[in-house]
Amino acid sequence: MPPVFSHGDLRLYLLALLDESPRHGYDLMQALTDRTGGTYSPSAGTIYPRLAKLEEDGLVTKTVDGRKTVYEITDAGREHLEARRGDLDGIQAGLADTVRLIADEVRGSVRAAMKSLQADLAAARDDAGRSASTRPPEPESPRASSRAQVQRADAAVDGFRSDLRADLRTHVARGGSLEESVVDDLVAALDAARSEVQRALRG
Template identity: 35%
Template structure:
């Protein structure tokens, strides 16, 4: 049962934990091979399921969640940090995930017992969401999104490192050398 109240932007789903994927792919979104464009892959609340399921598999930080979702869709869907990090905060507020210390100073998250219970209680919906992502991956060409992801990875890593501050001239030289080396390898491919 769905109820939409446009003045309040309220959405209720027949699923206790959130929405479900659209029955078919249409509208706006990533590119696919069938008819040009893949529609919006997720309904309201579905991203919570996906993120929680990935964290139940193993602890991850936000960037790893974004990368994993992009890989599972063959590049058809890549959530932005502005979507993933609020979702992680919401899951934490709900008691479904907890932050843990991770390598490189990034905050990783892992699913709690309550999160795993919620996930299992909604297993049919979760499986349907992942099936839809698999379908999107099959429709995606994959080559260009992989390159876009790699470029975004580099940009994000460089931005995060510079934001941490304390970068010495030696480190700047090492970073520049690594980028130059990568560029040189790309030219030889």
């Protein structure tokens, strides 16, 4: 994957974040992680030298607030930022594209999982139909078989729910974007799968 920030872009983006409000170093690192959809998590060794250079150039100042050092943009920093507004717009557009690509990947994964679940349910229904037509009836066998299939369905649903929740929570915890349309697709696919099962149960 190519670097999220090319040479000099990170310095400019730090100024833009400080133009929004004064921040301490950890807050800047967290903001960068959030706004890149988790694709970029800078270290203190990356951020603080650039902040020191911005301070040396008179573009930011720092004050100590308890145990934290807070950085604030100067008037010279705002002038520098305004002079490079076109470059900053390009950086922000690139970050938006990155987050959009991540959201598309999540949406595609959810759709693929839904299709796989629907295919598994259809296959299970077909298997049950074939088994019913080829096996001779036995006393109490249908009830025992149904109980086994209920347990199998419970395990499949629980496993799917657990895996999907883990995928979504991990993605969001890393700062990824989860669009409403992704959840809408998930709800629609689950409703469709439930309807398919209900039709199969009605025979």
